[in-house]
Amino acid sequence: MILTGKILARVVVVVILGVILQLSFFSQVALFHVSPDVLPALVACFGLLGGTMSGAVAGFSVGLLLDCLLIAPLGGGSLVLLATGYLAGAYRERFGLPHRFAAPLLCAGLTFFAELGFGAVQAMLGELNSSVSAFVIEDMLVKSAFAFFLGWPIYAGLRRLLRPALVEEPRPRRRPTAVGI
Amino acid sequence: MYRKQVRRRRAILALLILGSFALLTITYGQGSNGLQRGVSTIFSPVQSAADRALKPARDLVNWFDKTFDARGENAKLHGEVETLRKEAVAQKSAIAENDQLRKILGLDKSVIPSGYEEVTGRVIARSPSIWYADVTIDVGSGDGVGVGDPVINGDGLVGSVSAVTGGSAQVALIADGSSAVSAKVVPNGIQGLIRPEVGEPGVLILDFINSAKHVHKGQDVVTAGWRAQEISSGYPPNIPIGEVTKASILEQEAQQQVRVRPFADLSNIDIIQVLTGGSRG
Numbered sequence: 001m002i003l004t005g006k007i008l009a010r011v012v013v014v015v016i017l018g019v020i021l022q023l024s025f026f027s028q029v030a031l032f033h034v035s036p037d038v039l040p041a042l043v044a045c046f047g048l049l050g051g052t053m054s055g056a057v058a059g060f061s062v063g064l065l066l067d068c069l070l071i072a073p074l075g076g077g078s079l080v081l082l083a084t085g086y087l088a089g090a091y092r093e094r095f096g097l098p099h100r101f102a103a104p105l106l107c108a109g110l111t112f113f114a115e116l117g118f119g120a121v122q123a124m125l126g127e128l129n130s131s132v133s134a135f136v137i138e139d140m141l142v143k144s145a146f147a148f149f150l151g152w153p154i155y156a157g158l159r160r161l162l163r164p165a166l167v168e169e170p171r172p173r174r175r176p177t178a179v180g181i
Numbered sequence: 182m183y184r185k186q187v188r189r190r191r192a193i194l195a196l197l198i199l200g201s202f203a204l205l206t207i208t209y210g211q212g213s214n215g216l217q218r219g220v221s222t223i224f225s226p227v228q229s230a231a232d233r234a235l236k237p238a239r240d241l242v243n244w245f246d247k248t249f250d251a252r253g254e255n256a257k258l259h260g261e262v263e264t265l266r267k268e269a270v271a272q273k274s275a276i277a278e279n280d281q282l283r284k285i286l287g288l289d290k291s292v293i294p295s296g297y298e299e300v301t302g303r304v305i306a307r308s309p310s311i312w313y314a315d316v317t318i319d320v321g322s323g324d325g326v327g328v329g330d331p332v333i334n335g336d337g338l339v340g341s342v343s344a345v346t347g348g349s350a351q352v353a354l355i356a357d358g359s360s361a362v363s364a365k366v367v368p369n370g371i372q373g374l375i376r377p378e379v380g381e382p383g384v385l386i387l388d389f390i391n392s393a394k395h396v397h398k399g400q401d402v403v404t405a406g407w408r409a410q411e412i413s414s415g416y417p418p419n420i421p422i423g424e425v426t427k428a429s430i431l432e433q434e435a436q437q438q439v440r441v442r443p444f445a446d447l448s449n450i451d452i453i454q455v456l457t458g459g460s461r462g
Binding site: 063066 | 193198206220224245349359361449
């Protein structure tokens with residue numbers, strides 16, 4: 001990703017808007033008793049479009065802002081989301097731009113990974129003093145399903161917004177089909 | 182050139198990871214810090230505005246969710262309505278009598294103990310992960326809110342304040358993994374500790390019951406609010422917590438626990454009251 005002042009401003013607006021929308025809207029609605037979590041998908045899309053560094057930095061920033069606004073111990077959200085962004089970026093660097101279903105599938109998979117990560121951080125901090133219900137797995141799976149459907153528009157929107165900054169590999173040209181002889 | 186780029190990338194990544202761990206180490210257990218206070222001061226008005234602006238959209242989505250549930254519950258509720266109608270007639274006369282007695286005794290705010298003042302607030306943010314049952318509210322130390330203050334809503338106990346900034350505060354709900362509330366069953370007074378089942382905000386566990394008496398389904402659970410010389414519970418006594426939903430004798434004797442459904446709908450909280458000025462245990 002080629003960063004200019006204008007692109008950086010767009011990235012900052014997307015990060016702030018994403019976190020505020022998550023906290024004020026998505027976290028407070030429930031479908032099938034589960035609230036969608038769009039932040040891992042947003043961070044994954046940054047990684048898929050910009051590579052490992054963009055993903056990691058976006059993840060760190062989103063996590064830091066999230067922890068600040070939730071008045072939670074700083075660093076936990078950053079650590080999980082930077083790993084999420086990095087993994088998405090690693091996919092991009094290894095396999096190139098994702099194909100049609102790859103972006104939403106990765107968003108779903110990385111949302112599951114991030115939710116596991118949040119649980120691991122809470123356990124690491126010793127804040128998990130109670131028994132854990134099996135419902136947690138169901139919640140994480142439904143969240144991943146939401147991320148699959150939300151990942152699509154997020155990826156498309158972000159790609160459109162950051163298009164001038166993206167380094168896109170040229171797609172292999174289609175062979176011209178022979179018409180008649 | 183390429184090698185230099187790779188080295189720079191690795192350095193940034195290492196810096197970010199180390200930064201995360203450093204932040205965790207420095208800020209863990211502090212409640213809130215300068216950065217959070219600053220960011221919270223800037224974003225609180227934005228969050229409040231977004232919260233209000235998005236309320237109709239949230240209500241619409243939640244309406245769909247509740248409609249799915251309501252269809253399943255409809256048949257069950259028809260039966261319950263008939264039973265409740267009979268009970269309601271009997272209760273109306275009891276309520277009228279109770280109101281009169283309260284007026285006589287001046288106990289209109291009997292749930293809120295003396296020495297406490299209520300500060301009304303609104304939930305402006307909620308943790309996105311199921312592992313954390315935390316909400317952020319739009320009142321903070323500037324309104325008299327302090328760490329440890331109990332938080333209630335119209336139905337009962339919601340949680341307690343776990344961190345505070347000038348204009349906002351974090352409330353750890355009673356469904357949060359770190360929560361533990363000393364409680365008693367009424368009317369028989371059996372005491373225990375209310376703990377959550379992480380992942381199920383509609384289920385609490387009354388744990389460590391140590392009594393020869395047994396708890397029964399349908400009994401109410403309230404805060405115990407104990408006091409022993411210098412130390413006391415962070416919660417004042419007799420705040421409603423929930424209703425016992427499962428109380429098998431076997432579970433009580435083997436594991437010393439029963440299941441409780443919280444009165445407050447912890448997955449859908451909007452307006453809350455912080456009880457300030459207490460012991461803040």
